[in-house]
Amino acid sequence: MAMSKKITSILIANRGEIALRVIRACRELGIKSIAIYSDEDVRAVHVKRADEAYHVGPAAPAQSYLNMDKIVEIAKAAGADAIHPGYGFLSENENFPEMCDKNGMIFIGPTAKAMEITGDKMKCKAVMKKAHVPTVPGSDGIIEDVEKAADVANKAGYPVLLKSAFGGGGRGIRLANSEKQLRQEFEMASAESRAAFGKAALFVEKYLQRIRHIEFQLVRDSHGNGRHLFERECSIQRRHQKLIEMSPSPVVDQKTRDRIGEIAVRAAEAVDYLNAGTAEFLRDPEGNFYFIEINSRLQVEHPVTELVTGLDLVKLQIAIAQGEEIPFKQEDLKMNGCAIECRINAEDPFYEFAPSTGAVPNCNIPYGPGVRVDTYLYPGCTVSGYYDSLTAKLLAWGRNFDEARVRMRNALDEFTIDGINTTIPLYKTIMDESNFIKGDLSTDYLDRFKIFDKMNEDAKERAKGKASAAVASILLQSEFVKKGGAQPAAKPVSKWKMRGTG
Amino acid sequence: MAMSKKITSILIANRGEIALRVIRACRELGIKSIAIYSDEDVRAVHVKRADEAYHVGPAAPAQSYLNMDKIVEIAKAAGADAIHPGYGFLSENENFPEMCDKNGMIFIGPTAKAMEITGDKMKCKAVMKKAHVPTVPGSDGIIEDVEKAADVANKAGYPVLLKSAFGGGGRGIRLANSEKQLRQEFEMASAESRAAFGKAALFVEKYLQRIRHIEFQLVRDSHGNGRHLFERECSIQRRHQKLIEMSPSPVVDQKTRDRIGEIAVRAAEAVDYLNAGTAEFLRDPEGNFYFIEINSRLQVEHPVTELVTGLDLVKLQIAIAQGEEIPFKQEDLKMNGCAIECRINAEDPFYEFAPSTGAVPNCNIPYGPGVRVDTYLYPGCTVSGYYDSLTAKLLAWGRNFDEARVRMRNALDEFTIDGINTTIPLYKTIMDESNFIKGDLSTDYLDRFKIFDKMNEDAKERAKGKASAAVASILLQSEFVKKGGAQPAAKPVSKWKMRGTG
């Protein structure tokens, strides 16, 4: 299915920073960019930067950015010959590529078939086992019999997890440290499951502790060429949400990179993957890697890979989508320096990450050597509660981890966003934190090292340093009111001359 | 003279984007940054970002950024143990390093002695000839005798230039295409010179046509280690002012790079150079390189080299200044991709580059993949007429020249600066211009390819494309005045609802 139609216009079925990211790639390639916007996004930056922008519907995603019919209708009316889904929204909906296909448009992403397999964890696991891709030890499917469960657990090694097929999001998961405990828990879990769903259906899986989340960026073209673009370590997470990503991982050397990268490419081949995707692995403290899933889309954190490879993944996606071959061999790629990304979310890290939305009257986006920002923020913009909380991706590149880290630390200081709370203070603490500096990461990093306590201490310390300035501000304000009356002018008062005579 | 004192605080004897650049390097290294500001710069960004900022004097440079006594006094009072001069101002004044030295402060730059030699073109040329660095063929010094002049000209080959020792800035230069013409011109020039200055004093130099300006970035430490960091081509100039710089040069292959780079390092050794500097060469169409001078400072265009080498030149300067050895060998360096810089000057390219100063109520600084900006601009800042016209350096990196070029083109579109005229429209034309794309550059590029005519045509073309929108704006304004009365609100009128109902 090697199409080779030159793409001349792309509808971007997304919003925010990723829409802007795709627009920039289009402009570099001389491709017309077509944006869509909901009522909430009329003044969004992607509307301003696209060549064309069409209204898609009300604010609610179901009626706008998830509205396939409407989006395809707009794409046809605007004469788009391809659709880029970004991430989130329709990007992993297997019906969407099919619908694009039916309407004679190229979907810039994997095929519906590959999406269907990667979207079904058990099916995908089965395919991977066949392709000798190491997965987390455990049952191949549902186990209804306790003897079988004990058998699987003995093979995988204790501790193991018992997961209900009807659970999800951490619910219905039980830990067993021994066979005895397994048998007890299995009976209880089965009974629970039977009571709730009329059926006992459990998986058994090896319980991995102090794990790292390490993923490999993949690209594969319609001619069957697959490449991995090295790893990203994304262990710093809160409630399974990635916060910080980096490449290289502090625990991946070139030999490991080649070995796991080769496995990742094999995983992509096993599902006949097309375009850009990511193979996610867990790594245990012994250095074992276990495949967990393929994310069948461009990921939020793709710029990390762009900074260390020099590649432009969105332009590469477009090239692959129009039937071109990947223009480099695996051995042409070389890891250059280190890149770190912090996700600047509109959430209050001091208050349980509560969403923080509203007008942003002003913001200062950092720039300078080694700094890259992908964002939809601009002075006067609005952060909407209808969509996810990612407002910006702040990236720093350095010749090595430490240079990237100090650049990130400085850029975090330069990044100011008025009007909303963001996760910036958390990242300031992490960049200065000794275990992060040592590279001692794991998915429980935040809890293990009491990062939130440290963040609170840091904030207090910073507040202390600003105490005199704070009092000075209040003195200024009352002087200001005194001299200027009840309605002081918005401009600097002339009484206190701004410029001296020397 | 290998000092090895760890620098803990640096006074930056400069302003604008370069002051901010040095502040960022200080912050990454944990060094206290100390800014100075004139009356004109009270609200400048370098004042806001530095750890400390001291008032240095009135707006006029002589009383502020050139006031050595005052600057050293501030540095002592603030406890600075080093001074970074940036570029321009005091950066190439050989008295300044001496004064720093006397006051126990490290000058981050070359020694006074090296500066003295590089600052005297004829002296420097003599040193270079001794070191077998190829210079522009011509007389070693002043020639008073026409026979000697003819002799030198015959050796150098015609055409040659006769330059008056008392001239400068293009004045008093005569072209001779043959010996006969030389003899005539020499007599006339001598007579002129005698009449004006009481003395005949002429240089003879080979006249190079259609030349390229190609320079090599140098660093040399106090242990005698010298490295070149590849070339930058800076041929696109207007009246000897560089406008666009790039690396690599389209006409420099690796062999040439190694060969001329080695010569550049030798040039640095010949003057016992210290810290960062640049060896400038002219290249004729036959591929000959002629050394012209060493710029004994960090240059405006240093970020071009940073993007293709991954090095941080300011941090490297600081390391060298505190007596460290350069931490890499020549063979460790590898040219990575291509970088282009456009100097965004506050000058009107449609009106003879007239200076354009004043308030900048708003600006949009471009960002995104491969884009770097070094600037002092921010919304609400002021562009002063007291200092030079460089407001921003816009840089684009790409895996190859063409990727860098299209990124630059897009970033130029994204870069808006309200309130002043800038050279941005000129660069838009150049990025799209076929000879630039082919790499057919020379110092007369702008005239040779009638770039200003093209720029005017492009502007007209763009205006044409905006005609309907312009009329629409005027209709909106009159509707606005009609509905809102004489004093319309600053906010969007509610009559025309911003958000629809779907």
Place this chain on the structure above:
Amino acid sequence: MDFKVGDLAQLLQGEVLRTTENNILVKIGGKEHTLRLLKSGTNEFEFILDNTFHHARILQSGSAEVKLVIDGQPLTVKKHSKLTEVLEKASALGGVGGGDRNLTSQIPGRVVNISAKAGADVKKGDVIVVLESMKMQVAVKAHKDGNLKEIKVKQGASVARNDVLAVIE
């Protein structure tokens, strides 16, 4: 006047000593400081205090308390006097201080669950309503003990910041 900055135990006494053409001389915590004003508005100030630049944005300014963001750092400064000894609790998500009967929303969002029934007695901290914003669910809890007189929102409704969600008496 005395100021209590954030959680700092120490009170800082602050006063303006005099203003000259370029500078303002202030005394804070017993130390004299030179202040150069660069920009001033009702709520926004830029100044150099002893050779260091600061940017302050006043968010809320009352007779007892000022909330401001200084150099990106949010701070609450209490003006200290006998009257302000009884301090309001910092307003927390979903709750408001004092004796107010209204339970308001601190975030805009959509009501995805109503967890309590009108008429019921509730305790401070009980979940009353669950809102969704930015794909996250946020529980709004009772701000005081009392009787849940009324629930003002319906499932699926959109609420704005500061909307009253329920009345507790």
Place this chain on the structure above:
Amino acid sequence: MDFKVGDLAQLLQGEVLRTTENNILVKIGGKEHTLRLLKSGTNEFEFILDNTFHHARILQSGSAEVKLVIDGQPLTVKKHSKLTEVLEKASALGGVGGGDRNLTSQIPGRVVNISAKAGADVKKGDVIVVLESMKMQVAVKAHKDGNLKEIKVKQGASVARNDVLAVIE
């Protein structure tokens, strides 16, 4: 009304047809366009015209001529009528149009040279004063033929934009 945009030969007729809740229907150069207003102020407008975003800043708005910057592109639009047939020359550096006797500076700068003598007859284009700004020298030329009545500045003086440098009658 008819509009002449920049150097375009063609005149564009423009009118508002009607406004609906979300959109404004306009007719420009014979074609109908749908306009969605996003932001409006006295001098600044953001709108989507036929699915393309535009940002306009009106710099000067007169009855005969409007100067604006649209999407970063400066443009002069002349409102066409008999009265405006006599168009002013675009104001050029160092000169002003019309019969004004004052020669003003279009840039701020320092006077580095006075190139003419008071009392002398000058021709349009003669250099009167040389200013320096941003390390560049800029010649200010006579804006008309006449007698140089007075030179208002001295060598070394600083001048602001629009300061009168000399009087030519």
